[in-house]
Amino acid sequence: MNIAVFASGRGSNFSAILKAIKKGVIKADLSLLICDNPKAAVLTAAARAGIKSALVKRQDFTHKEEFENRIIQCLEEEKIDLIVLAGFMRILSPEFVQKYKGRILNIHPALLPSFKGAHAIKDAYEYGVKLTGVTVHFVDEEMDHGPIILQVPLRIKENDTLESIERKLHKIEHKIYPQAIKLWTEGKLKLSQRVVMLKDILS
Numbered sequence: 001m002n003i004a005v006f007a008s009g010r011g012s013n014f015s016a017i018l019k020a021i022k023k024g025v026i027k028a029d030l031s032l033l034i035c036d037n038p039k040a041a042v043l044t045a046a047a048r049a050g051i052k053s054a055l056v057k058r059q060d061f062t063h064k065e066e067f068e069n070r071i072i073q074c075l076e077e078e079k080i081d082l083i084v085l086a087g088f089m090r091i092l093s094p095e096f097v098q099k100y101k102g103r104i105l106n107i108h109p110a111l112l113p114s115f116k117g118a119h120a121i122k123d124a125y126e127y128g129v130k131l132t133g134v135t136v137h138f139v140d141e142e143m144d145h146g147p148i149i150l151q152v153p154l155r156i157k158e159n160d161t162l163e164s165i166e167r168k169l170h171k172i173e174h175k176i177y178p179q180a181i182k183l184w185t186e187g188k189l190k191l192s193q194r195v196v197m198l199k200d201i202l203s
């Protein structure tokens, strides 16, 4: 089974997933990194680990469709089964999402459907919520939207700062993203309309 991670930045989730694969927690290969940002640290992490990466920059293509076709070509070359979005800062087209329906996961640092978007941690902190968390979900045509797979809450304490909350949320992410991927690779997640069923997990 072949996994592709899509990332645009730091790559801490990429590294956590790779670690889980190396430990045998996830029985699959991390076959490809798709990155759209030449300055992303995740590219260095992939190179160090000997993971193949494809840098596909949006600005090299006139139309989004051409950009995504190049990505699809890379995915097909590596026979990718599962796409894992980990801080990929581009919205995939409805056509792309349809093509890989049920085979794209995303992680978001808030309790969806609250605080969608690129600044979720800061937005939740500034709003003053007492409870935030992390969501792993299947990707559909809308941003930060789709059937929820796992959600882990984090209670915000009085002495927490934006930085301490970020640290705690990332720690949760690094635990639950590999778990969700493991469930998918074991065939334990089923997309049934808008309900995700954890087959054999909760019984």
Ligand code: GRF
Pocket (backbone or CB within 6 Å): 007, 009, 010, 011, 012, 013, 014, 086, 087, 088, 107, 108, 109, 173
């Ligand atoms: C994570 O907080 C993830 O929830 C969000 O983007 C961030 C990526 O972080 N979608 P990293 O690049 O994996 O360190």
